[in-house]
Structure formats: structure tokens, C-alpha cells
Amino acid sequence: MGNKTSRELEEAFYQSLNEGVVSYFSCTDLCGPVDYTARLCPKCGSGLELKAASGRGHVHSAVTYHTQYNENMKTPYTVLMVELEEGPRLIASAISENNSVPEVGSEVMATMKADSVLAFKTVR
Numbered sequence: 001m002g003n004k005t006s007r008e009l010e011e012a013f014y015q016s017l018n019e020g021v022v023s024y025f026s027c028t029d030l031c032g033p034v035d036y037t038a039r040l041c042p043k044c045g046s047g048l049e050l051k052a053a054s055g056r057g058h059v060h061s062a063v064t065y066h067t068q069y070n071e072n073m074k075t076p077y078t079v080l081m082v083e084l085e086e087g088p089r090l091i092a093s094a095i096s097e098n099n100s101v102p103e104v105g106s107e108v109m110a111t112m113k114a115d116s117v118l119a120f121k122t123v124r
């Protein structure tokens with residue numbers, strides 16, 4: 001067996017997104033979830049495996065862009081750093097009513113935009 005490579009972990013993550021599932025990396029031993037940037041468990045050095053997340057989390061931070069950096073992203077648009085309820089944090093765009101910016105701490109739920117692009121919708 002042997003630990004998964006960085007590429008294998010990333011491919012597995014995007015494959016799960018294509019199937020509509022947000023996932024996170026977790027120690028193959030018993031340490032639990034790790035940061036998305038980890039490629040080995042920072043606590044015990046074991047390899048990582050992909051686990052399905054609930055999709056629920058809360059807003060850790062939010063920023064609204066008024067400059068268009070990508071032709072597919074019409075301004076203004078909001079990007080969130082979301083802390084999943086499992087612990088890891090990731091960055092994705094926000095979907096909100098009337099383009100309001102979610103407050104830090106707001107509960108959000110993962111949703112997929114077209115082409116399996118991950119976004120988070122405010123639930124409270």
C-alpha cells in the first residue's frame with residue numbers, strides 16, 4: 001500500500017466534487033481531519049484518506065471582489081473561507097440572496113454550481 005500522493009489526493013477531492021460531494025482529508029490512523037494543505041498527518045505522519053463531509057459549516061471570513069479577474073465571475077462576487085463542521089477550512093464562492101455578504105459565523109451549506117463548482121449558501 002503506501003501513502004497517496006499529492007496528486008492522488010487532489011484528484012480524489014475533485015472526483016468527489018464532480019459527484020456532488022464535498023470531502024476532506026483525514027488521517028488513516030485515528031487523528032481525524034487535517035488541513036487541506038496537508039499531505040501527511042501532521043500529528044502522527046500517517047497517510048491521508050478522503051472522507052465525505054456533511055457540507056455544513058460556518059463563515060470564517062468573507063471578501064467581495066469588485067474587480068473582474070475571471071471572465072466567468074461577474075462582479076461583484078463574494079468569496080468565503082468556510083470552516084466545515086468537521087474542522088478543515090476551504091475557500092469557495094458564496095451564493096446569497098440579493099448578493100448580500102454573509103456575516104462571519106453564519107451557517108452555510110455546500111451546493112454545486114454549474115460544472116461542479118463548489119459554492120456555499122447561507123442557511124442562517
Ligand SMILES: [Zn+2]
Pocket residue numbers: 027028029030031032041042043044045046
Ligand atoms: Zn495521524
